[in-house]
Amino acid sequence: MENKLWKNVLRYFLQGLIVIAPFAITLYIIVALFQWLDNVVPRLFQVTLYPGVGIVIVISFILTLGYIASNFLTKSLLTIFESSIKRIPLVNLLYSSTKDVMDAFVGEKKKFDHPVLVKVDAQLNFYRIGFITREDLTDVGLPENTAVYFPHSYNISGNLFFVPTKDIQYLKISSAEAMKFVVSGGVAGLHK
Numbered sequence: 001m002e003n004k005l006w007k008n009v010l011r012y013f014l015q016g017l018i019v020i021a022p023f024a025i026t027l028y029i030i031v032a033l034f035q036w037l038d039n040v041v042p043r044l045f046q047v048t049l050y051p052g053v054g055i056v057i058v059i060s061f062i063l064t065l066g067y068i069a070s071n072f073l074t075k076s077l078l079t080i081f082e083s084s085i086k087r088i089p090l091v092n093l094l095y096s097s098t099k100d101v102m103d104a105f106v107g108e109k110k111k112f113d114h115p116v117l118v119k120v121d122a123q124l125n126f127y128r129i130g131f132i133t134r135e136d137l138t139d140v141g142l143p144e145n146t147a148v149y150f151p152h153s154y155n156i157s158g159n160l161f162f163v164p165t166k167d168i169q170y171l172k173i174s175s176a177e178a179m180k181f182v183v184s185g186g187v188a189g190l191h192k
Contacts, residue, residue, distance in 0.1 A: 021094050022094055025094075030058060033054075033058045033061070034054045034055065034058060037053075037054040037057055037058070038054055082095075082099075113131075113175050114131060114132035114170065114175070115129060115130070115131055115170075115171045115173060115174075115175050115177075115178030115179075116129070116130055116131065116132055116148060116168045116169060116170050116171060117129055117130075117168075117169045117170075117171055118130055118148055118150075118161075118163050118167055118168055118169070119167050119169075128150050129150070129171070129178055129182050130148040130149055130150040130151075130161075130163075131148065131149045131151075131175065131178070131179075132146060132147070132148060132168075133147045133148065133149045133160065134146070134147040135147075135165075137162055140162075142162050144164060144165060144166075145162040145163060145164055145165065146162070146163055146164075146165045146168055147160060147161075147162055147163075148160070148161055148162075148163045148168065150182075151179065151182050
């Protein structure tokens, strides 16, 4: 009994770490850049940085990196970087899952752009709003199913279900509206 408790504690700790690590690492890097700009740059170049200049410089740096990363010439360098990251077990897990989630929301491979209504229980006439993430599930042996992600209300998590395609009804609202409606627990109104 006690062994099971410790396994659960460890599992919850690792799950929490996986959720928070990408955010914490990103925040740490941005704060470190601010501090470096505030401390090292003025002494190194003998200039005075005014409050807020560090933020502008860091945001400009991030925008420049985004522009360079979008450029064709840099894609090969990015591929080399990613392949070296993928060789490190825990770092690979954090990096690839963060990258996949970011790509799903804002990348070129957007996944959350098809909001749907799924009948979950026919007897109770029970429905859930979700997002199509993959329409062809032949590779997992479910050719008549579709992968639908159901976000949780007031949380940054959700569930993925394989749903019979016949039970899916596409919604005529934007993905942003559907996500806002679900994440707010239905409090945010839907605008047509």
